[in-house]
Amino acid sequence: MTNSxxxxxxxxxxxxxxxxxxxxxxxxxxxxxxxxxxxxILPYSTIxxxxxxxxxxxxxxxxQLLAICLIFGGLAAGYDLLFGRTGMLSFxxxxxFAAGVYGTxxxxxxxxxPLWQAALLTITGGTILAALxxxxxxxxxxxxxxxxxxxxxxxxxxxxxxxxGGLTGGEEGLPLDVSGLPAGLVGVTxxxxxxxxxxxxxxxxxxxxxxxxxSPTGRVLAGLRDDERRIGVLGLDPYRYKLVAFTLxxxxxxxxxxxxxxxxxxxxxxxxxxxxxxSLLVMVVLGGPGTRWGPVLGGVLYxxxxxxxxxxxxxxxxxxxxxxxxxxxxxxxFVLGTVFILAVYFFPGGLTSLAPRLSHLTRxxxxxxxxxx
Amino acid sequence: MGTVILLALTGLGLAALYFLVASGLSLVFxxxxxxxxxxxxxxGVGAYGTWWAAGNLPGAGPDGFGFVLAVAxxxxxxxxxxxxxxxxxxxxxxSRTIEQVLVTVGLSxxxxxxxxxxxxxxxxxxxxxxxxxxxxxxxGAQVPNGGLLLIIAAVLVLGAILAxxxxxxxxxxxxxGVENREMVTALGIDVRKAFTLVFAIGGAAAALAGAxxxxxxGTVSPGQGSSLLIFAFIVVVIGGMGSVVGSAYAAVVVGLVxxxxxxxxxxxxxxxxxxxxxxxxxxxRPQGIAGKVATA
Numbered sequence: 301m302t303n304s305x306x307x308x309x310x311x312x313x314x315x316x317x318x319x320x321x322x323x324x325x326x327x328x329x330x331x332x333x334x335x336x337x338x339x340x341i342l343p344y345s346t347i348x349x350x351x352x353x354x355x356x357x358x359x360x361x362x363x364q365l366l367a368i369c370l371i372f373g374g375l376a377a378g379y380d381l382l383f384g385r386t387g388m389l390s391f392x393x394x395x396x397f398a399a400g401v402y403g404t405x406x407x408x409x410x411x412x413x414p415l416w417q418a419a420l421l422t423i424t425g426g427t428i429l430a431a432l433x434x435x436x437x438x439x440x441x442x443x444x445x446x447x448x449x450x451x452x453x454x455x456x457x458x459x460x461x462x463x464x465g466g467l468t469g470g471e472e473g474l475p476l477d478v479s480g481l482p483a484g485l486v487g488v489t490x491x492x493x494x495x496x497x498x499x500x501x502x503x504x505x506x507x508x509x510x511x512x513x514x515s516p517t518g519r520v521l522a523g524l525r526d527d528e529r530r531i532g533v534l535g536l537d538p539y540r541y542k543l544v545a546f547t548l549x550x551x552x553x554x555x556x557x558x559x560x561x562x563x564x565x566x567x568x569x570x571x572x573x574x575x576x577x578x579s580l581l582v583m584v585v586l587g588g589p590g591t592r593w594g595p596v597l598g599g600v601l602y603x604x605x606x607x608x609x610x611x612x613x614x615x616x617x618x619x620x621x622x623x624x625x626x627x628x629x630x631x632x633x634f635v636l637g638t639v640f641i642l643a644v645y646f647f648p649g650g651l652t653s654l655a656p657r658l659s660h661l662t663r664x665x666x667x668x669x670x671x672x673x
Numbered sequence: 674m675g676t677v678i679l680l681a682l683t684g685l686g687l688a689a690l691y692f693l694v695a696s697g698l699s700l701v702f703x704x705x706x707x708x709x710x711x712x713x714x715x716x717g718v719g720a721y722g723t724w725w726a727a728g729n730l731p732g733a734g735p736d737g738f739g740f741v742l743a744v745a746x747x748x749x750x751x752x753x754x755x756x757x758x759x760x761x762x763x764x765x766x767x768s769r770t771i772e773q774v775l776v777t778v779g780l781s782x783x784x785x786x787x788x789x790x791x792x793x794x795x796x797x798x799x800x801x802x803x804x805x806x807x808x809x810x811x812x813g814a815q816v817p818n819g820g821l822l823l824i825i826a827a828v829l830v831l832g833a834i835l836a837x838x839x840x841x842x843x844x845x846x847x848x849x850g851v852e853n854r855e856m857v858t859a860l861g862i863d864v865r866k867a868f869t870l871v872f873a874i875g876g877a878a879a880a881l882a883g884a885x886x887x888x889x890x891g892t893v894s895p896g897q898g899s900s901l902l903i904f905a906f907i908v909v910v911i912g913g914m915g916s917v918v919g920s921a922y923a924a925v926v927v928g929l930v931x932x933x934x935x936x937x938x939x940x941x942x943x944x945x946x947x948x949x950x951x952x953x954x955x956x957x958r959p960q961g962i963a964g965k966v967a968t969a
Binding site for chain 2 (some may be wrong): 389436437438439440443444446447448450451452453454458459461462464574575579580581582627628630631632633634636637638640641643644648
């Protein structure tokens, strides 16, 4: 890259292609790799970040929180394959995640299968389930599709809550029987392995989603999002492509469930609730649908806030406020819901749209200088 | 025989509840293309409004005219919230459907959390008139009066909505708007007024469902709205979106199936059968039982 291209006047070039700082620009493709390396070596650090985490970074509690955040970053990225990249508004994505969680738990705890078999069976089962239910739900489009997927997910919630056959433990949930698991995945001291597993899951989802959206299939999916009829006119079958995306996203979600159950050490019925799917939607929209890193950021941030706001809500600072303020603030969902509504109004592109907006702002505020060199 | 009649009537009571929620959803969906997730919130506001009024509003109480006043207050509160939601949140995002849905999703999360923050997560006993706790003997079945009250209310609401849609000018605009919004707009009619009106009607019906549902269940809790909402969604899809009459038919079918299967099969099986029914309807007739062929 020569200096002349870097020094081209910014006004002529679209904002996203504008070279802002030469050195940054050249490093940018490697940023995800750097982030990955930082995340991999993070458990070796003993830094304490008071106010952000309860204990030092390498304490099991913090690592578990981080692992859950990473899982949801991956889940949100997988959900974005449907919502942001294909334009399918599914309200039943929690079902496939829950299938992964409960499938693994039931097969390990009740049937006594080794973990790898249980995981394999669960992921296969979750993917087949997504294919079957998707085949029915995709007969509708748009809002009706959302309602139908929601109804299917509700069956999962009912099955789990009513405890058919005594498999799921009903409202109590089902703790994971750890006796048959590999030793490296059990116990507080091994939380770091689970953290790496979660990181591996996130990496897998991001890799798969990016590969798919960069492939010809991904271009068809983007076409479906923009104008489904046009894809039909081109002679491609929209139904088949949508089913592929739906099945793939379902499979990724069940894989996430397998990792999640290991981290949390059991299954509880709240993960089957429609609230979880709505949360996934909130994550994606907060982060920026259809963008490379938005959904991941949204998922991580949402889960972090959800956990930390509970602690924040019961903290002294909030308790000392008048009841009119302290009561709503002690509800994480109130805060998150409000933030979400504001985000829909004021940041339609989510968090990732903030960077270009801010750079426009700073560029407008900065006095015009002639480029050096 | 008594059991069958009892199940049929309690099933119809449940159907009445579904219809009250689904009618508003269906109209809002048909006209504005908005899947209103905040509809459960209107129900919650109606229920808590009635509950609050019965304890605090002068002249209102759990009995006689006081109860009517309490319900009226709850319905008014639900309607007001619905109108505010439409004016403040939905209208600025006019014809940006997905964003409108997203806003209602956020509102449903925040609103339920707010109800929970104000009145606690636990179910509260609902102030119901004594006569609704009693039973009436119908053809050898002892039917709870609360259920009968719901059925009567739902039939009245159905009649009122149909009369309004059929014989008033605004009803005509709404009917035409559900059929083809662009055409109505092109004729120079302000569809947005119709939106507000439809939200108000839907909010009032949902709030009434909340108040009478409180009587039916005996308790009120923040999550009640969202669990009813999912079955109301199913009713709307089966009935054909935008069709009030379709919603009524579908509500009856769903309520009866749920009640009978839950009784004769395992508890919870009825709920699953309802979703199975949804899948069958979608496979055979994706537009719903009363929907037009052109819409999905």
